[in-house]
Amino acid sequence: MNPPVRTSGTAIASLVFGIITWVGLPFIGALVAVICGHVARGEIRRMPPGEIDGDGLAIAGMILGYAQLALFLLGLLLFVGILIFGFSLSGMH
Structure with a gap:
């Protein structure tokens, strides 16, 4: 039996900050969303297929x-x- 696939916490953080950036934290939230997204995608690619999800x-x-x-x-x-x-x-010059 295969263990359940876990979702990357960094990917979740990227999505949450991506949403927050449009609601109340414009510039900083966008930076965090982009950085977390890139970190999460790298983390997902480094793991064996099917072990971590959230791309x-x-x-x-x-x-x-x-x-x-x-x-x-x-x-x-x-x-x-x-x-x-x-x-x-x-x-005025």
């Missing part, structure tokens, strides 16, 4: 984290662009 959870956490980081970067670029444009219109 899908890790991927979902990474997608949520990377999407949040992309939006954060886009917002930051937009903010800097508006500042530069505003200063150029006001004549």
Whole structure:
């Protein structure tokens, strides 16, 4: 009889932080989700097949984290662009 397959705790953490990043912890939660997702996928690949599960959870956490980081970067670029444009219109150099 085969022992039950356990789910990677790091993969679960990646998904949880991926969700949290959209609810209340934007930048830090995204970083944690991405890092945990990569760590979990490495952990799952190193184990014998069927011993540890959670690759899908890790991927979902990474997608949520990377999407949040992309939006954060886009917002930051937009903010800097508006500042530069505003200063150029006001004549302040």
